[in-house]
Amino acid sequence: MKVGIIGATGYGGLELIRLLHNHPEVEKMELFTSSDEGTIFSSRFGHLFTIHDDSLKKIDKDTLASFDVVFTSTPSGVTGKLLPTLVGTGPKLIDLSGDYRLKQPDLYKEWYKKEPAPFELLQESVYGLTEWNEGQIKEANIIANPGCYPTAVLLSILPLIKESLIDANNLIIDAKSGISGAGNKPSQATHFSETNENFSIYKINEHQHIPEIEQAINLFTGVSTTVTFNTHLVPMNRGILSTTYSPTTSGVTEEQLFECLVETYKNNPFVRIIKGASSFGTNRVKGSNYCDISVKLDERTNRVTIVSVIDNLVKGAAGQAIQNMNVQFGLSQKTGLDIVPLFI
Amino acid sequence: MKVGIIGATGYGGLELIRLLHNHPEVEKMELFTSSDEGTIFSSRFGHLFTIHDDSLKKIDKDTLASFDVVFTSTPSGVTGKLLPTLVGTGPKLIDLSGDYRLKQPDLYKEWYKKEPAPFELLQESVYGLTEWNEGQIKEANIIANPGCYPTAVLLSILPLIKESLIDANNLIIDAKSGISGAGNKPSQATHFSETNENFSIYKINEHQHIPEIEQAINLFTGVSTTVTFNTHLVPMNRGILSTTYSPTTSGVTEEQLFECLVETYKNNPFVRIIKGASSFGTNRVKGSNYCDISVKLDERTNRVTIVSVIDNLVKGAAGQAIQNMNVQFGLSQKTGLDIVPLFI
């Protein structure tokens, strides 16, 4: 397979390079840019010295036509304009930005404050939450790779909503992310001295992943709901932990909740259901494509605490994108992704 | 004033030393121990070299009788037995452990899995949430200094419950703490390599601060409720951020919520109500006795997001203990506590 990456200098792009380097079916990987043509990539990212010393190539429809798949990992607002020039020219398109996730252009405008992608392409694109959309992903020309937060949240709550074990009208989702989720562009909000030794909440009730979560709940379970969703920055590089609170439906036991998750994911290698842990964290999945989920019923309140952890750059971005590529090309989902978490 | 500290080697104790060193009314500070009598304190804690080079003294009722106040900052389960030997002998007693917070011995047994303090002393002790209990604190012989989490949580939600602006039956409290909250005793759970670059949830639905929060809500607002409360460990030393979610009562506006908080705390120097911030973190209060609170109404869901930050070792422990001492001795609350947060 020939694989192209647009937006390689971002953290999602760098992670694609890291993971695709060890993908046994990828014979050629090239990096494309709109602005830095000719730059030797490893001169900017020294960790890739001797590993990927090629220069950045110009984004060009004709060149890209010979590729099997092109990943776009750009800031939001870019691929809405770029993909229309590439769709139908040859490669499968897997977009890691947020531009193709929301089906309604108005929602995109409202939450992203940018111009949406063309309506038809929004409809054509397939939401790449691999475990829930494998059939469509297999046939898709454009995959909208899910956001990092929605991946962690949805995998943990969709089965319980679908089986009506929890009350989808009262979902409180409190999510926490390592700072790599904010991307590679320096700003006061990501300046070391002001983020280190600091735990903060941001975009209170205004995160653009809210409509994505609501849309996906509806898509995969038929339930319409509005969720409360907030996000926090943890002084660490990688990892998302999402804590969701919900009343259970009448008479539901912790065992039922647990079994529902186990059953849902029994054939999915990357979703692991943790039994009985009262403590666990993001280092269970660091550097890997796993999503670990736990569920605890509080019998005092009849509310369930649903916790999930992912590596935001892997299952929350590059890893899931490759997982989707594997599905599209008829490979085992684990191809190139059978990675042991680093733990430390 | 003569001040004694029992349990000086813990982080709460060290913080008492740090803060009391600059308290203008404290003329003498001595450290007491049950086991390490004679040890030069600064030989174990080098940062105190030339600052506090005294040796640890033996805990002795007669010696302590001449002190104005004795702070006990020990692990739970110690002062339940120790304070009965000291009460009434002279000094005011301010207990930073959890042993005197819960009025019902059974609750203590259930949540702490230890033997409770004597019933009469539990009734005599006064809950030291300074801003809400100043009158009783002034007269108290035993002060049960609040837990770190309850301090952050209660200050932010009590006014809104008391004024019936939020639905106290649906409180979801998601709290996050720096790791100093786990104390100074090494364990796998506080081992650097396994906590750094790791964000984790612990004691899911089982934290011993749950009954303390519920008791205090009842004490200060008259409302009986069960809360959902969870705690997480942040890879940083100091700081707690608490995010509480609640439905508002009908028709309540964000402005009303904000004004309720401003009004409640208008004469309290350490509680600051933040207006309109959509992002903020624990570094606003690092090293200081402030509690900063923000409230945001989500009009999509009619749920309010209440956020508060404290330094767990200051307002969540030693600082509030000194604030209580100030109240007891008729001093301005700010005496010795007028500290600018470190920010970085």
Add this chain to the structure above:
Amino acid sequence: MKVGIIGATGYGGLELIRLLHNHPEVEKMELFTSSDEGTIFSSRFGHLFTIHDDSLKKIDKDTLASFDVVFTSTPSGVTGKLLPTLVGTGPKLIDLSGDYRLKQPDLYKEWYKKEPAPFELLQESVYGLTEWNEGQIKEANIIANPGCYPTAVLLSILPLIKESLIDANNLIIDAKSGISGAGNKPSQATHFSETNENFSIYKINEHQHIPEIEQAINLFTGVSTTVTFNTHLVPMNRGILSTTYSPTTSGVTEEQLFECLVETYKNNPFVRIIKGASSFGTNRVKGSNYCDISVKLDERTNRVTIVSVIDNLVKGAAGQAIQNMNVQFGLSQKTGLDIVPLFI
């Protein structure tokens, strides 16, 4: 005393505010700016809300004339031009930037790559290494506050050079700093995800503090030498640890080295000589004005290992600046600086 701060938004400036807030002789503190006149300072730095809610004032010679002292804490290249307009107008000037440290304009040009301050002012300025220059500081109109690294290095090696106990021709100085030393301006080099979990060397053999160290060795001991000096970034906010290696002169014992340091600093409250520690770190001094020094002789090699730690923002910047102010105004050096290190 009336105190003005120019460059308050930098980390040195913020630290001046933090420390001066508790200085008993400072009655008025005002912040001045060249560009953001009128901005409420605490709207940008929320940790100062209710503590310093004044607006920034315009830098104005006539206004500043009534101040007792003005601290300038700007990036290098600014006060070289600014101070000539203020000198002689009234206030004592204490410059925390590097512009007045090097007596030779050519050296400044070579190492800072900027235009030097006027020659006469460079000669008039007094190097503010308090423990070594108290006499001159007392009389100075312009104080060049030392760099953070030079402070840590010089305090630990000057006594040994002066007493000819070590070979000043073979000084290898390996210094490590927390990232706040790089200032508050975001850049790739201070972006959280690329500095966290990363220990790096920078400006190899090219740090602008090299000539400052060499000049100060000469000034205070009469010895001319070139030193090897390198700097590293530690993923933490505050703290410098400097490790210096040097051959000893013939027959010198560890006891002699230790006694030399003890004797030199016996009347200096902020320099603490640690005896016999084989392990210690920057948290001994965090948040405080202390400089802790240890010396170990390796009898296998006859080389001495001299280690010192400071808080780069306190003893390495704002704290020492206030210490100098205290000297100038005949106050005890500890006034406003009697701070217990945070330790954690």
Add this chain to the structure above:
Amino acid sequence: MKVGIIGATGYGGLELIRLLHNHPEVEKMELFTSSDEGTIFSSRFGHLFTIHDDSLKKIDKDTLASFDVVFTSTPSGVTGKLLPTLVGTGPKLIDLSGDYRLKQPDLYKEWYKKEPAPFELLQESVYGLTEWNEGQIKEANIIANPGCYPTAVLLSILPLIKESLIDANNLIIDAKSGISGAGNKPSQATHFSETNENFSIYKINEHQHIPEIEQAINLFTGVSTTVTFNTHLVPMNRGILSTTYSPTTSGVTEEQLFECLVETYKNNPFVRIIKGASSFGTNRVKGSNYCDISVKLDERTNRVTIVSVIDNLVKGAAGQAIQNMNVQFGLSQKTGLDIVPLFI
């Protein structure tokens, strides 16, 4: 290949599991213990759930006889006694502890304060610094895998010593390590709150890697010397950066030093020589088996600054051990180790 691991619960052992999982020639990997027989390994290390759910096996000579290679990754003092029972029974032995590195039992006693391994086995064991000892490693029955610090140091200085480009009598080595190097056993020295936001020096002039470095310099270059070597703890999980200072021999240029390194390692895939970088850090190699080296000549002092970075758990432990296994079994050194550094 059948591979056994003794000491799997340590960080070196966990890293062996992580890396060997993706080694294409390893068909079977089993974990052995002296004390926890029968424990399901992933019940203690949740990150391995579904990846390695086998139970720990009892260390047994006969069972191990059928294995191709056994890695021992235990604290020092264990394999000195254990390996004599296994040597000659079948498997190649690769020891990651320090017990077989020093050829002289007295030196081991002096620096490790423990009983040395049997003299004959010490002589039989081969020092596993892969790039410098490939021939002997190929034939070895017992490999003493190098220490983490010595690996980083030796790879960077051996070529320059061997070619007499630097003065081996004046080597000052200042090394810094992430805290995983201290292992997985909790202690005050590795307790989060006291290591985070703290940079410290430890074991001043007394680290047990000193004789290992000196022995290896002699082994590979014939030069006898004593080195000054100190170690520091960096508040991060992984990574070592070593800074070595040395006078150059007369007339040597930076280009010569650089070329010497390039030439030495031209056929070694894991040693990368960085040209001209004035800043770089451990994140260049995080999670990978690379050792990146830079050399800068300071013309002011004629001293060279030699910097190298490794991941202490990979090239400094498990990765190099697998590299040695590859050599022993005639595989390409990169087999199973062709890993892209994580960077963030």
